[in-house]
Amino acid sequence: MEKESTSLLWCRLWSNRRGGEKVHRFNQMKPANNSLPGRGSSRKSSSGKEGIALITTLVVVALLVAVVVEFNRTAVAEIEISKNFSEDKRITHLAISSVNAIKDLLHLEGMGSKEDTLLEDWAKAQSLFETAGGALQEGVLEGTIVDECGKINVNSLVNEKGQFDDVQQNLWERLLKQPRFGLSSDQIEAIVHGVKDWIDKDDEVTGIFGAEDSFYRARGYGCRNGPFHTIEELLLIKGMTNEIFFGHGTREGICSYFTVFGKAEINVNTAPVPVLMAFSEQMTEDLALEMDKFRRDETNKRALSNKTWYKTIWPYGELLPEKTMTVSSDAFSVHLKVTLGESVKEIRAVISRASESEPSLLYWKEI
Ligand SMILES: [Ca+2]
Ligand SMILES: [Ca+2]
Missing domain, CATH: 1.20.1310 (5 helical Cullin repeat like)
Known part of the structure; x- marks a missing residue:
């Protein structure tokens, strides 16, 4: 049959x-x-x-x-x-x-x-x-598909008033201070403030590490003063280096954990373990790994339709920031590698799947 x-x-x-x-x-x-x-x-x-x-x-x-x-x-x-x-x-x-x-x-x-x-x-x-x-x-x-909504959306760091979104700022800081990235507190502050200034519409430098147009003009380009279009744009920010972005030696790169696609809410069903760890000061790696094990277990499939499933594992009274959590996604990236004879081509594409409409292509790049 x-x-x-x-x-x-x-x-x-x-x-x-x-x-x-x-x-x-x-x-x-x-x-x-x-x-x-x-x-x-x-x-x-x-x-x-x-x-x-x-x-x-x-x-x-x-x-x-x-x-x-x-x-x-x-x-x-x-x-x-x-x-x-x-x-x-x-x-x-x-x-x-x-x-x-x-x-x-x-x-x-x-x-x-x-x-x-x-x-x-x-x-x-x-x-x-x-x-x-x-x-x-x-x-x-060969290929992989990654849920972009499991990552932190770079553009959500700043609200409509041009100020930090506190919850998002906390997510950034908790993620970046993880030893896997090997960043100092000054480096973290420089990145977070630099990204804020890149997005906000004003020319006022944030803190002592931020940077606005006057800094970037000396480099030959202007400050965006608007949302990031691609994640690679992070490489233009004061304080960002190829080593921080892509990783170097035993240091992991930050690029896998941020996106410019999808919504501000992060899908708790698909977020990588380091992003889960950024949800709370109290989140240990062991707890995040336990959450990861739970959501990969077929017998828990039904529970994953409600973002509060984490409470079955979470031992603390303080809840995770549920307003920034979701269980559904609307942007997926595809990394494709095609080998034919002597030729190899890698493609990165991002597909948008808004509800009630057919998926559409947001981004296409031949690497
Ligand atoms: Ca600013
Ligand atoms: Ca600005």
């Missing part, structure tokens, strides 16, 4: 891909009772949930395999047309197709449940890419 369903879905998707349709026939993929819920609605039964999860998994594998098979077919056809068809173009074609498949995956998972967790298929992208890559005639497809 399962084999028959997989085959049926594959054929439908394959047929759609060949016809160039972007939108898949969700009606045909609905369970017989027509109970596929919209994003944000409650699910009717656990069997319904399992059904949706199974369908999502089947569709994702079918999508990625279809992408690769289509790629092989197109590549062979185009090679016959032009002998100058370069590996570079073929890699780009495969990368675009793969990111489109990921957009479909995120759309489907968004329809299945309102919460986003590390138990979902997007978080197991490596194995999905391996499955799809197995259908490649030559080459390797």
Whole structure:
């Protein structure tokens, strides 16, 4: 029965891909009772949930395999047309197709449940890419998907009045003082104040370490006085270095824990352990690791729909800053590595998935 369903879905998707349709026939993929819920609605039964999860998994594998098979077919056809068809173009074609498949995956998972967790298929992208890559005639497809909403949003450090958001400032300071980054208290203050001045619209230097236009003009560029557009923009801030941003030796870089995409709230289901540790002065690494273990346990899946699940582990009276916590996400980054023959290409893309609309591409960069 399962084999028959997989085959049926594959054929439908394959047929759609060949016809160039972007939108898949969700009606045909609905369970017989027509109970596929919209994003944000409650699910009717656990069997319904399992059904949706199974369908999502089947569709994702079918999508990625279809992408690769289509790629092989197109590549062979185009090679016959032009002998100058370069590996570079073929890699780009495969990368675009793969990111489109990921957009479909995120759309489907968004329809299945309102919460986003590390138990979902997007978080197991490596194995999905391996499955799809197995259908490649030559080459390797590797990749990861990361929830950008599990990170601290750089632009949320400053409120509409141009002042520090206290909760966000605390998050920054608690994160950056972790020994993994090897930063002194002066360095931390310089980064936090520098970022605040970069965003705020005024030209008043914050504290003794901040910097405004007069400082940056000497470097040949102006102060943004507005929101960050990319996370790499942090490298322009006074006090920031390549070593701090990317890491060096045993020191970890800070770049994996900040984002410019998504919302101010952090998804407690997907935030990396160091970000969990930044939620409270009382949060130890052991506690954060225990939270991480809890949210990766399939038997706790239902609990993850409510951001207060942490209380089942949290031993302290003081609550975590729940206003800055969420269980759902609207921005995901894809890191893709495609190898064909001697050519290798890495792509970083960011996909936005606002509720009630199809995912869209926010960012695309060939590394
Ligand atoms: Ca300022
Ligand atoms: Ca400013």
